[in-house]
Amino acid sequence: MVVAIIKYNAGNIYSVDYALKRLGISSVVTAEPEVLQKADKVIFPGVGEARTTMSYLKDTKLDLLIKDLRQPVLGICLGMQLMCKRSEEGKTECLNIFDVDVKRFIPQKHEDKVPHMGWNTLSNVAEGLFTKEQEGQFVYFVHSYYVPVNNYTAATTEYTLLFSAALQKDNYYATQFHPEKSGAVGEKILANFLRL
Amino acid sequence: MLAKRIIPCLDIKDETTVKGVNFVNFRNAGDPVELGAQYSREGADELVYLDITASHEGRKTFTELVRKVAACISIPFTVGGGINEIKDVDRLLNAGADKVSINSAALRNPQLVEEIAKNFGSQVCVVAIDANYENNNWICYLNGGRIPTHTYLYDWAAEVENLGAGEILFTSMTHDGVKTGYANEALAALANQLHIPVIASGGAGEKEHFRDAFTLGKADAALAASVFHFGEIGITDLKQYLLKEGVNVRI
Numbered sequence: 001m002v003v004a005i006i007k008y009n010a011g012n013i014y015s016v017d018y019a020l021k022r023l024g025i026s027s028v029v030t031a032e033p034e035v036l037q038k039a040d041k042v043i044f045p046g047v048g049e050a051r052t053t054m055s056y057l058k059d060t061k062l063d064l065l066i067k068d069l070r071q072p073v074l075g076i077c078l079g080m081q082l083m084c085k086r087s088e089e090g091k092t093e094c095l096n097i098f099d100v101d102v103k104r105f106i107p108q109k110h111e112d113k114v115p116h117m118g119w120n121t122l123s124n125v126a127e128g129l130f131t132k133e134q135e136g137q138f139v140y141f142v143h144s145y146y147v148p149v150n151n152y153t154a155a156t157t158e159y160t161l162l163f164s165a166a167l168q169k170d171n172y173y174a175t176q177f178h179p180e181k182s183g184a185v186g187e188k189i190l191a192n193f194l195r196l
Numbered sequence: 197m198l199a200k201r202i203i204p205c206l207d208i209k210d211e212t213t214v215k216g217v218n219f220v221n222f223r224n225a226g227d228p229v230e231l232g233a234q235y236s237r238e239g240a241d242e243l244v245y246l247d248i249t250a251s252h253e254g255r256k257t258f259t260e261l262v263r264k265v266a267a268c269i270s271i272p273f274t275v276g277g278g279i280n281e282i283k284d285v286d287r288l289l290n291a292g293a294d295k296v297s298i299n300s301a302a303l304r305n306p307q308l309v310e311e312i313a314k315n316f317g318s319q320v321c322v323v324a325i326d327a328n329y330e331n332n333n334w335i336c337y338l339n340g341g342r343i344p345t346h347t348y349l350y351d352w353a354a355e356v357e358n359l360g361a362g363e364i365l366f367t368s369m370t371h372d373g374v375k376t377g378y379a380n381e382a383l384a385a386l387a388n389q390l391h392i393p394v395i396a397s398g399g400a401g402e403k404e405h406f407r408d409a410f411t412l413g414k415a416d417a418a419l420a421a422s423v424f425h426f427g428e429i430g431i432t433d434l435k436q437y438l439l440k441e442g443v444n445v446r447i
Contacts, residue, residue: 015294109416120197181270
């Protein structure tokens with residue numbers, strides 16, 4: 001199985017590569033269109049800012065490529081947000097794979113800190129990326145923007161409100177949390193994705 | 197609900213060993229990667245690796261270590277020690293660290309906090325503050341608690357929050373090593389003042405101290421070293437205890 005990780009100007013791309021290696025899977029980190037198109041699985045990771053990242057994707061034509069992929073694709077964190085319609089971060093037009101907008105967390109009380117950072121639980125997990133085993137389990141989040149609950153929501157988490165911890169639609173899957181940093185639970189979720 | 201975090205801190209000296217570890221039944225206690233992996237298996241939520249050798253050669257080896265930790269461990273980790281400029285941050289994040297912790301360098305050059313936040317995002321920028329309680333004030337110290345400054349804890353914390361720090365790691369020098377509990381009053385004051393997470397450090401000796409840091413001190417995370425390294429408190433045990441005491445932790 002060839003797993004390709006999209007290489008672009010985002011931080012910490014290699015942590016996904018490391019996580020796959022721990023599962024015994026080697027991956028290629030690449031921006032080569034042919035390699036990405038032919039891969040069995042594609043992972044679109046991301047730590048960074050929406051506007052600069054999106055304009056980089058447009059400049060390199062990776063935006064069109066990602067939208068045309070037919071194999072299972074997993075977006076992670078910023079990767080997931082960029083797969084949505086538009087983001088409040090820098091008022092950015094995104095890939096519109098998921099027809100839903102990305103919003104900034106608004107603290108409801110003093111204790112609500114933004115970013116939402118740390119371990120939080122999954123609920124309402126959907127078959128596909130998840131099995132029932134992940135219901136109620138903790139995964140690691142770091143983000144200031146969120147995707148509201150919508151038709152594509154594949155898991156939810158609560159922080160100031162209930163939001164989408166994961167999305168899925170056709171061959172596209174996405175997690176707001178970092179499976180590559182979520183210990184044994186995260187490794188299970190990555191393994192679930194690799195089985196799709 | 198967002199869980200409170202337990203963070204073991206590993207001081208790396210002689211480039212590859214952990215300072216002050218004394219496990220009776222753990223053969224590779226001195227190996228920072230092995231020890232981090234063990235803590236991760238026991239339920240640690242994050243790890244902190246501090247480079248306490250400041251030599252140029254040591255720094256290179258430390259970067260290698262960061263790469264190994266990133267490859268082997270599946271939870272987030274912060275690195276600190278010897279970070280003076282943006283290119284140190286770039287090097288460590290590229291090696292796979294999730295966050296960097298800066299201390300003296302920030303006090304000497306507060307703009308560094310802003311630069312890190314702008315270049316890499318606030319979430320990677322942990323500002324560590326060592327402060328001692330003297331003459332009714334919390335005074336910040338430089339160089340691992342060796343040089344006093346004229347800066348007060350609460351002022352400095354507010355300033356770095358404004359500059360874009362993502363978290364404050366507050367070590368009470370007054371409580372550090374005494375094992376009578378964290379500086380809960382100061383922690384609570386920081387929590388009430390700030391809008392970013394506060395990590396409690398210095399003073400852990402009993403499980404109750406962790407509970408108090410979360411309840412009385414309103415801390416978001418509690419860091420400790422020797423109680424874990426000497427096997428006095430097991431992380432699994434500690435988390436079971438905290439859960440029973442009504443503190444939301446990840447099991």
